[in-house]
Amino acid sequence: MxxxxxxxxxxxxxxxxxxxxxxxxxxxxxxxxLPAAFSSSVMAFGIGVLVSALSFDLMQEAFAEGGVTAAAVESVQNSGVMLLAGVELLTLTGL
Missing domain, CATH: 1.20.5 (Single alpha-helices involved in coiled-coils or other helix-helix interfaces)
Known part of the structure; x- marks a missing residue:
């Protein structure tokens, strides 16, 4: 059809x-x-999926361009920034 x-x-x-x-x-x-905690959890999961998909895409390019060391350093730096941003958001929202 x-x-x-x-x-x-x-x-x-x-x-x-x-x-x-x-x-x-x-x-x-x-x-x-919906309760704010539930809505926040769903949003956090969705954002995590998007960030991980983007990270996997960028990691392949970083590995090809800069090698293992550059890719590993980039990954650790990005993880640290995301962790600090999450802690700051938790502090600001009081959750």
Missing amino acids: MESVPPVLQAGFWGLVAGSALVIGATIGYFVR
Whole structure:
């Protein structure tokens, strides 16, 4: 059935389906109140996934360009910055 539909329209349809998840989630989030600790935990998990995906992508390039030592130093520095940022956020929010 989808073979007869032009690829541009297929891409538009699937983009609309994927984008609708954002609208549905935002609508639910607007009307349903969750505890701050739960919401913060979900956000922290999502941010961690994004940061780790980015780090793995950048680590490959750092290893290729600078070698093992440069990649290891970069990884430790980035981890330290993220740790300090997390501690500061916990201090500011009082959680």
